[in-house]
Amino acid sequence: MTRDSAVRVGLVFPELLGTYGDRGNAVVLVERCRRRAIEAELVEVAAGEPIPASLDIYLFGGGEDDAQVMAAAGMCASRLAIDAARAHGAVVFAVCAGLQLLGSTYEASGGRILDGLGLVDLSTRSGDGRLIGECVVQPDASTGLPILTGFENHGGRTTLGPGVTPLGRVTVGRGNGVDGVDGVLADHLLGTYLHGPALPRNPALADHLLAWVLGEDALTPIDDQLVDRLRAERLHDAQLTGLAARRRDWHLNRG
């Protein structure tokens, strides 16, 4: 598939939804295009500006409570542009607060239940205690993706509607905090609680998003040896964390 224009990677409201290095996801997408001699450009949509319909990938990142509420208002105001872009095949990748905003409702500070974008059937409530630590996700088989590594840090409990597919099954950590799964997976739309950020740690996931935009054939191999070393180290570390957690649970159950 050839394109007559650069891939436009949109970093939506980075001042509001950029608390956890979310910019890294945009940098990785742009750079992985360039390494394949595919033109790409990082488009920052400043908070307060309308979100344009002309982007190929929309990145919604993580953010603090108040920032999330502000971001939600801006995103809902640009709902028509987002719908139009998606109708033309644009991709949405959302992390943490961004994932919550894909759903119908989320819980803001003070227990207020507010509207999200409603792009998929999921809803989020605050849970007892923050979920913090290394997180490992075995992705849904349909994606063909290898195991995913990340770091989660959130207080949300996200419930998927009937028939909605999660991104994968959590093997270490908590992910959505409900039903042992993480994130959400739909056509040209993917959400997760994984920071790290997710795409630097999981180049295959970055390429999965790019394949939606460019087609599989465009994605010639890239030398990922350095990232593979990082992934091996992180997965090893997470397995130790996971073992420790299981041992703790076992002791708790006995006691």
Place this chain on the structure above:
Amino acid sequence: MRTAAALLAGRAAGWVSRATGRGAGTQVSGRVMLAIDPQLLTEVARGRRVAIVSATNGKTTTTRLLAEALRACGTPIVTNHTGANMPAGVAAALGRDPEPDVAILEVDERWVPKVVDPLDAEVLILGNLTRDQLDRFGEVRSIATRWRVVSDTHPKIAVVANASDPHVVWSVGAHANVTWVALGAPWRSDAATCPECAGLLTWSTDAFHCDHCGFTQPASAYRLDGDTLVTPKGDVELALQLPGDWNRMNAALALTTAIAYFDADVTRALGGMRAVEVVSGRFSTCRLSDGRDARVLLAKNPAGWTEVLRWLEPRAGAVVLAVNAHIADGRDPSWLWDVPYELLRDKAVAASGERALDVAVRLDYGGVDHIVEPDPLRAAARLVGEVHIIASYTQFTHLTRESW
């Protein structure tokens, strides 16, 4: 009696810790003291004038500069100079040195509300609030809220605060007794929304304003302009030995406090601050195996890293980035992607520390050539010429243990 026993036992524990090479001994010493006598903070602070310094970045240096400014004016000072800034460290510092009437104490930003009353603090010196170790500390807003409770419930306490930081300004609330100093806001990424109404903040070159609720930067009698502190009594050139804009900000906050609150003589206070070369290992050097010295700089969070990189960019020499992700560093190094490491593109760079590979991947995507060597001293030895090691907290304490 109980206080005496607590102090004695605490000192013994500190001595054991130092003698066995476990640490500076301050933390364990203070913990033992507080376990024996929970009222100890009140006892050891009794009759003293206590100033509390807090911030996300710069509290150790600001504390040291203020202490030296006042010492140079002839005031004996007790201070927690090793950076042990939780109640145990504060108790240990005060317990160790019972003489001085004035205490300048660095306090961890989360602990300010818990120690204000036991210490009967007279003045609060508030620097900045930015993102720092989110997995441990919670978000910027929650700390501002804790400080706000202190301001609201202590109308008599004096406050010296940074007018350029929206979260700090909000945390001071409508407090009546405030000396504002505008330190400038090089790092704005953690203050996009208004702390008052959550609307979007508008930033001009040197001030912030909220168009929604009118929350705005307060007028300040003191202002940092380049290397000059503008004061109601005239301009003061700082001319510090300590490097970087961030230390000018620390010094401006310290000097404003010395002048406005302690009536210090400006010339003598400045003399004390200018004599400071090393603060708790910060800006100290490490000897490499080949005899060269590498300068060690601490960077704890995106704001701190960005300041250090901007300072390094125009300088010659190589750079080692030494990053760990223990609890004290923040366990999630995602913040690496918020720091403009691209500024290092023309330098020889090493990715180092226990998380060398996270650093390396970040540098790779940023187009920065680098070597990977987890041991920072070995990494420095492999680079040619003058070397700066920028270290996260636990890397830093390990590298500089000797110079504390």
